[in-house]
Amino acid sequence: MNPDLLKTYYSITKIKIAKHWFFLSLLAGLAFSCSNENQVEQHLSDLKLVDLNGKVISPKELEGKKVFLNLWATNCRPCIQEMPSIKSAAEELKNDNYIFLAASEESIDEIKKFASSKDFGLDLIQIQTPVTKLGASALPHTLIFNEDGELIYQHTGAATWDNPEMLTKLFSL
Known part of the structure; x- marks a missing residue:
């Protein structure tokens, strides 16, 4: 396999993994911020x-x-x-x-x-x-x-x- 093509594939894969981790961390942060810990009393x-x-x-x-x-x-x-x-x-x-x-x-x-x-x-x-x-x-x-x-x-x-x-x-x- 062409080494340049392998480097490109490796770079694209790293970017995809980084994007997935970024979105997962955003979702985790959102879930944490929606916890009842900081909830305002409503009743x-x-x-x-x-x-x-x-x-x-x-x-x-x-x-x-x-x-x-x-x-x-x-x-x-x-x-x-x-x-x-x-x-x-x-x-x-x-x-x-x-x-x-x-x-x-x-x-x-x-x-x-x-x-x-x-x-x-x-x-x-x-x-x-x-x-x-x-x-x-x-x-x-x-x-x-x-x-x-x-x-x-x-x-x-x-x-x-x-x-x-x-x-x-x-x-x-």
Whole structure:
């Protein structure tokens, strides 16, 4: 057999093998990235919420209600700035089957301290599920769950929740 032809055949075979390994490694990477390890929680019952008395809020207590869950922190200026509009939206939607909760990962004592210094009239609670598991890369981060506890809407960043456009959106969910 011609040595040049043999070299060409050998080169083509190496390229084919390299392509196969490349595609196999891509598939393996895709399968790894789709594992449940980094999955975002999508159901209200997957969350651990605690009131300021230390009582776990049961998913049964929230069943059949739309839940507006605002994730915030006591040192987050945009979080605090949007609280009056959340309270106002809660008042506008009080007859639309909504429960409004503002949840922080901070200690219950920290949240109580904040609540005693600034009264926004919101139900402040602690969330013990890491907010990163909820897809929150920044605060404030708001999640809305339907009556079946399914996540139906997310918003990252401060919002004016009581403006007509936002209220229309909330009414329609």
